[in-house]
Amino acid sequence: MAVKDLIEKIAKALVDHPDEVAVRVIEGEQTAILELKVAQSDIGKVVGKHGRTIRSIRTILNAGGMKSKKRFVLEVLDPNYSAEQEEIGMNKKGPCVRVRLIRPNGETTLTLEFTIEADAEARYERIVDACTKDRWFGARVQCLDTFGEIVHEHIIST
Numbered sequence: 001m002a003v004k005d006l007i008e009k010i011a012k013a014l015v016d017h018p019d020e021v022a023v024r025v026i027e028g029e030q031t032a033i034l035e036l037k038v039a040q041s042d043i044g045k046v047v048g049k050h051g052r053t054i055r056s057i058r059t060i061l062n063a064g065g066m067k068s069k070k071r072f073v074l075e076v077l078d079p080n081y082s083a084e085q086e087e088i089g090m091n092k093k094g095p096c097v098r099v100r101l102i103r104p105n106g107e108t109t110l111t112l113e114f115t116i117e118a119d120a121e122a123r124y125e126r127i128v129d130a131c132t133k134d135r136w137f138g139a140r141v142q143c144l145d146t147f148g149e150i151v152h153e154h155i156i157s158t
Helices: 003-014 040-047 049-068 084-087 117-134
Strands: 021-025 030-039 071-076 097-102 108-114 138-146 150-155
Touching: 003 021, 003 030, 003 040, 040 049, 040 071, 040 138, 071 117, 071 138, 084 117, 097 117, 108 117, 117 138, 117 150
Parallel strands: 030 071
Antiparallel strands: 021 030, 097 108, 097 138, 138 150
């Protein structure tokens, strides 16, 4: 069973709306970022009290990664993300902060939005760490404010 299928199966078993569970994988050489999206009402079920459930799922991922010699990063996405409102830096809850991963070829691989700046900063650090460990040399990780201005940018280097 693939890691993506495993996360999907676990998430569907936990939530009330299994049809709204989606997992996207961004593969790297040594690291894979898994994005888990569930219904707004199901986020608490996936995260659990004090984050215990999501930590347990990440522990399972880490154990699986030991066998395959790959690092997995699991992120629960904000279900209120709206691509149409990305242009003006807004999502359904109001102003947002974005974290963006740009590959060396200039392709934007990942864009995440947050309504809480501290969440964006933490995610930024985790993505920088994952890209560095995976040696995505030349890739850029950016943190943008509500106006789309780059607040932090890290270029992965040797």
